[in-house]
Amino acid sequence: QSVLTQTPSASGTPGQRVIISCSGSGSDFGNKYVYWYQQVPGTAPRLLIYRNEQRPSGVPDRFSGSKSGTSASLAISGLRSEDEADYHCAAWDSNLSGWVFGGGTKLTVL
Amino acid sequence: QVQLQESGPRLVKPSETLSLTCTVSGASITSGSSYWSWIRQPAGKGLQWIGRIYTSGRTNYNPSLMSRVTISVDTSKNQFSLELRAVTATDTAFYYCARVWRNGNGHFIGFDYWGQGILVTVSS
Numbered sequence: 001q002s003v004l005t006q007t008p009s010a011s012g013t014p015g016q017r018v019i020i021s022c023s024g025s026g027s028d029f030g031n032k033y034v035y036w037y038q039q040v041p042g043t044a045p046r047l048l049i050y051r052n053e054q055r056p057s058g059v060p061d062r063f064s065g066s067k068s069g070t071s072a073s074l075a076i077s078g079l080r081s082e083d084e085a086d087y088h089c090a091a092w093d094s095n096l097s098g099w100v101f102g103g104g105t106k107l108t109v110l
Numbered sequence: 111q112v113q114l115q116e117s118g119p120r121l122v123k124p125s126e127t128l129s130l131t132c133t134v135s136g137a138s139i140t141s142g143s144s145y146w147s148w149i150r151q152p153a154g155k156g157l158q159w160i161g162r163i164y165t166s167g168r169t170n171y172n173p174s175l176m177s178r179v180t181i182s183v184d185t186s187k188n189q190f191s192l193e194l195r196a197v198t199a200t201d202t203a204f205y206y207c208a209r210v211w212r213n214g215n216g217h218f219i220g221f222d223y224w225g226q227g228i229l230v231t232v233s234s
Contacts, residue, residue, distance in 0.1 A: 102156065
């Protein structure tokens with residue numbers, strides 16, 4: 001069973017580039033695609049990145065995703081105050097036939 | 111525009127059954143490209159996938175909840191539903207319904223549409 005681990009918090013100043021990480025356990029994590037969601041407090045999550053690095057239409061190119069081995073990353077460049085939110089990574093676990101989520105990273109814009 | 115809306119009791123007593131419905135508009139629940147899920151989030155905590163249903167009625171559940179969960183679909187109303195039995199205080203959470211879309215290449219695009227969420231409290 002895959003477990004996704006995220007650091008609980010991250011921070012940055014406006015204009016800065018911030019990277020949020022998601023590490024996976026399980027022997028086949030390298031074969032899984034990672035998805036990223038942004039959740040502004042009090043609202044539902046919003047899809048930011050799918051299949052490691054793809055952006056849905058409407059998501060600014062300030063947001064980018066990557067994956068290497070057992071770690072995936074979400075990079076946010078040109079940080080803005082409205083980026084202050086929780087960020088969740090997720091992956092489909094084919095062994096469980098289910099989705100697993102990381103614990104979330106709270107991003108604070110200082 | 112696809113919209114999902116959760117509805118149901120916001121207060122459930124311990125040991126009873128939590129029942130929620132998700133009404134879908136702007137898309138057919140019978141679409142072969144869509145999977146319909148329930149996800150929950152205790153206040154201040156991370157997301158937990160509960161389970162999903164496909165248009166055929168085929169379901170998959172989180173193993174940690176499988177013994178207590180049933181997800182069903184009502185195609186005539188374009189709705190799908192969640193039942194969680196024998197609830198305890200630890201089931202208190204925001205409950206979201208969401209759609210995963212699979213594109214023409216068979217690739218999951220992720221949870222692209224979400225309901226606004228409904229807070230369900232388990233308390234006597």
